[in-house]
Amino acid sequence: MFEKSLYDLIRGLRTHKGTEQEYIQSSLKECRQEIRSNDMDLKSTALMKLTYLEMFGHDMSWASFNVLEVMSSPKYRHKRTGYLAAVQSFRRDTEVLMLAENQLKKDICSPTPTVISLPLGAVPHVVNPGMANSILGDLIPRLTHSHPAIRKKTVVTLYRLALVYPETLRPAWPKIKDRLLDDNEDPSVTAAIVNVVCELGWRRPQDFLPLAPRLFDLLVEGKNNWMAIKLIKLFATLTPLEPRLIKKLLPPLTKLIRETTAMSLLYECINGIIEGGILEAVEGTTEGEEVARLCVGKLRGMMIIEGDANLKYVALLAFDKIVRSHPHLVSQQQDVILECIDDPDISIRTCALDLVVGMVNSENLIAIVGRLMRQLRNAPVASSADDPANDRGRNVGVVPYAESDDSDAEESLRPAEKRSNQPPPLPEDYRINVIRRILEMCSRDTYANITDFEWYIDVLAQLVRVSPSTKFATATDEGKDNHPDDVGYAIGCELQNVAVRVRSVRPEVVAAAQSLVLVDQRDKMFPASGNGGQGVLEYAGWLVGEYANFLAKPESIMTSLLHSTSLQLPPKTLAVFLQAIPKIFASMSGNEQISWTPERKTFMSLLMARIIHFLEPLSTHPSLEVQERAVEYLELMRLAAEAASGTATGAAYDEFTEPPLLLTQAIPALFSSAELNPVASSAQRKVPLPEDLDLDTPINLHLNALLAEAELSDFEMDDDDVYAAYTSPVTSYTSTETTSMSAAERLDAPHKEPTSYQNAVEEEYLDPDIIARRKAERRERYKDDPFYIDPEGQQGSGAVTPLGSIVRAGNEELDIDAIPIMQLELESKGSGSEEVARARSPRRVPRRVEIVGDETLGAPDTDSLREDIVPPRAAFSKGKKSLLEVDSSGLGNLSLSDEDMGGGNRRMSQLDIERREQEEAEMKKALVEVERLRLEMQRASERVEARRETVVKKKKKKVRKVEGAEEGAVKKKKKKRRQVVMDEGAPAEA
Amino acid sequence: MINAVLVFNNAGQPRLTKFYTQLETSVQQRLISEIFTLVSNRPNSACNFLPLPPLLASSSKSSAPTTPHNDTPSLVTYRHYATLYFIIISTSTESPLALLDLIQVFVQALDGLFENVCELDLIFNFETLHATLGEMIVGGVVVETQLDKVVEGVKAQGRVAKRPVNEGKGGLSLGGFGRGDGVWAGR
Secondary structure, eight states: OOOOOHHHHHHHHHHOTTOHHHHHHHHHHHHHHHTTSSOHHHHHHHHHHHHHHHTTTOOOGGGHHHHHHHHTOSSHHHHHHHHHHHHHHOOTTOTTHHHHHHHHHHHHTOSOHHHHHHHHHHHHHHOOHHHHHHHHHHHGGGGGOSOHHHHHHHHHHHHHHHHHOGGGHHHHHHHHHHHHHOTTSOHHHHHHHHHHHHHHHTTOGGGGGGGHHHHHHHHHHOOOHHHHHHHHHHHHHHTTTOTHHHHHHHHHHHHHHHHOOOHHHHHHHHHHHHHTTHHHHTTTSHHHHHHHHHHHHHHHHHHHSTTOHHHHHHHHHHHHHHTTTOHHHHHTTHHHHHHHHTOSOHHHHHHHHHHHHHHOOTTTHHHHHHHHHHHHHHSOBOOGGGOGGGSGGGTSOOOOOOOOTTSGGGSBOOBOOOOOOOOOOBOHHHHHHHHHHHHHHHHHHHHTTOSOHHHHHHHHHHHHHHOOOOSOGGGOOTTOOOOTTOHHHHHHHHHHHHHHHOGGGHHHHHHHHHHHHOGGGHHHHSOSSTTTTTTHHHHHHHHHHHTGGGOSOHHHHHHHHTSGGGGGSOHHHHHHHHHHHHHHHHHHHOOTTSOOOHHHHHHHHHHHHHHHHHHHHHTTOSSHHHHHHHHHHHHHHHHHHHHHHHSOOOSSSSSOOOOOHIIIIIHHHHHOSSOOOOBOTTHHHHSOOOTTOOSSSOSOTTHHHHHHHHHHHTTTOOOHHHHHHHHSOOOTTTSOOOOOOOHHHHHTOOOOOOOOSSSOOGGGTSOHHHHHHHHHHHHHHHTTOTTOOOSSSTTSTTSOOHHHHHHHTTTSOOOGGGSOOOOOOSSOOOGGGGGSOOSSOOOOOOOOOOOOOOBOSSSOOSTTTTTTTSOOOOOOOTTOOOTTOOOOGGGGGOOOSHHHHHTTTTTSOHHHHHHHHHHHHHHHHHHHHHHHHHHHHHHHHHHHHHTTTSOOOOOHHHHHHHHHHSOTTSOHHHHHHHHHHHHHHHHHHO | OEEEEEEEETTOOEEEEEESSOOOHHHHHHHHHHHHHHHHTSOTTSOSEEOOOHHHHHHHTTTSSSOOOTTSEEEEEEEEETTEEEEEEEETTSOHHHHHHHHHHHHHHHHHHHTSOBHHHHHHTHHHHHHHHHHHEETTEEOOOOHHHHHHHHHHTSOOOOOOGGGOOSOOOOOOTTSSSOOOOOO
């Protein structure tokens, strides 16, 4: 039989270009054969190959028993292969783990250091509480092994044991501590212990305070940078508990900052000073100022160093930690930090973004938001291929491919060459993050930083256009209040908030909402592709309805709301639209001054007919909210239509005829009674309970009788109309098609390149139409201002002034007389005076704006003030663990201090002791069982050896049957173990 | 602590996978390919810290914006050497710059063991690759950062095989990594 070594396998892979999958499958088949062989060399080679293929995602869990076999080989080479395979392939549910325990114990006690190392490295990967309890006794003596390599690995392995079985630390910690305190201990072992102590440290810092002197000595004397970093991190968790440490730590830390050559150590010193609260502790003293200046100065240096993005990144991380306590220190570094917002590296950008939010104020807000907006508008949209969620690995596994032999795999490992420096396209979650951050910055403290609300409204309108498409827009069901995946909702919420709170800009907000709702403008207002920003419609719909009297053209808004595309909107938005329709109708019909002429009557009747036509199909809409509103307003409209048709029109044009009262009085009264004001979310709770409120007295004493009666009479009136309404198929609102833009049209949208990186010109982040409107408004506002220079006007700054024309005339002699003497006419503000001043920039004087705060009763709660604007993220359930997370929470409950250690057992409750005894008894029983099964297995394998010629295929079914026949009394755990043995034993018995 | 160490080449082919928690093979593969997608799209001037891949980000989203929990993997550090990417996934309790140095020590140790190491050495001797890592990190905790001790520890386990002779057709005489190139930044 041809045997392949690992080398052959890899060579084979490299030569089978194009047919790698087949080659792997045939190799796996061979391995299945070889691994059953009794030749340990062959077995181990097969296992090696399987482990190699496992790296590419080929399952080898079926071989776990063979892994054990190879592990138990007496030869070190085999053992090593076996242990590696165990580490790489054993999972939590691997059934042979119980069998492995004995082998682990045996190897831990081996006299050969290299053999001891194998279980020490493997145990952290496979350990469970039962196993930890069982091997603990064998591990602890290894702490005093003569070989330092064994000692250091044992320390770490014990730590991992403690993570799953915290009791480990009771016997182990005093011994580890002795090692740490021993001055003559090998520095490697000390470093390893420090690593472990650092891991334990943040869980129970108070237990490590007694060790502080020794740790301090290690920090001062140590020459190992890695250990020094760990010590600093540990001290940062200790200083809050022991303020005296700060004074002691400061000199060595500042010394390290000044002297060390290692950038990582320098950085961690600064980080330790920040995280340990040392800055706060020494604040106010001259020493404190010096430390702060030193730290910030070094961090600034890290940002400026040319070409080291890593330093930039970590410096930003550190600034982010200072900004909460010392915002002034950070805002001094504003210049370098703002540069990072536009860094080509997404990691740095994200970091800078987080930081910038903390340092924004009313002076830099517009500049910062401008930078971010420019980014959103100009960066290319990330293609789906760049999205890590869409990569190939999701569907197809990684296939090892064949490389030709002259591939670059032979290149020695040097740092990679420079590749292109092009900025990567913005990923969608980054876009969403940027938009959310902009909203957060602007809305902070009830818009304290905003000086120009019209600018803010334009920014919001522009944000809608750059918002990324969402995946779940159609899946928004009712009752789901926060929409984490569509920023459109957040933008809409801001529009609504501004409209409600800032009365003076309400017309502008409504104009913005109007342009969003208008159907014929939607292509322009929303992103060209995808369904991004649609969430804003819900709020825009509310705005146009609530503030209908501000609408410039209510007719066209009505047309848009009644448009067939509205039917495709999510139910929640549709419900809002339904509410807006009668509001706008009321504002259109409510004018009493317009005579009820035949034209007026026709117009109103037509309008009502259209509304009725729109509402009718919706009265059977699956969403109850939509259905209810549709039915209500349908009835109201029918009533109004009847009233309108019944009212006689005035014949002649000159005389005034009263319009029907229902239209002018009744319907408007539904919507215009009181103005809405922002109310603090906590106000409801503060409403005092009326004294005479009695919730116990039944309102109707005969309720039960009435209900019973209703039940009886329920089926008698089976109205045909009602029946039909519920049974007739709904067709009208599903068959309509959305009008969509052709692909070619979408491509037309031009991308403007940024022209300047120095200052944020709004031309770079606002779309042309918004800019045009802003300019028009500006011109309007300043048309009477003699100092305003119209950049586009004929006589603007770019145009030639009389003086300019003389200078530009160039070579000719300067004729003094040709310079006109200007008449200063204070009275007339004509165009002539615009030419006077050119130096003044068109700076806008910030208007005083009144911002309405939340209404509440009594003193406002600070905690819930602005919940509506920055909705707090719903906390995920705490039970959810991150993928790679190793949970160390068990350690938190175990005290390590000396007093507690001694009496540890005494402090356990009777219940604990009983439980432990029970566990130990169970463990003992299980061990006996394991031993028995081992013997059985051994016998079985001997039998196999005897009949090797007649190898029979595994018969799983049969095994199962035998298994099923087993008495049910056997515990499930044991059953599983037995099954493994049976699987192996079957061929022999068959 | 360190949650995982990965090595893959420019095409995303894994060369070493070591997870310090037990993870389904399919999830491992997905994580590798997500990280590869992230890392291969980065310009060379970019910093060596990755944003979290979706698999890790989704579950830690709730805590990430405030203070990441100390047990949650929140740092993905990588270094790119010639054809290979070296990646370390760790919690926030590790020092980012120190991890970069750790990768450097790992690569230097391999260079010391294989004499002018290249990807082929690692393909054919992946057992040695694992052994080297095992001398530096046990169960996610760093046990050794001294280069000579790491090399010594691996050598104690047996002879380190050089890559098969007939495999390297030319192209071997590339200047050794870390010798005089000034790559060891001395951080």
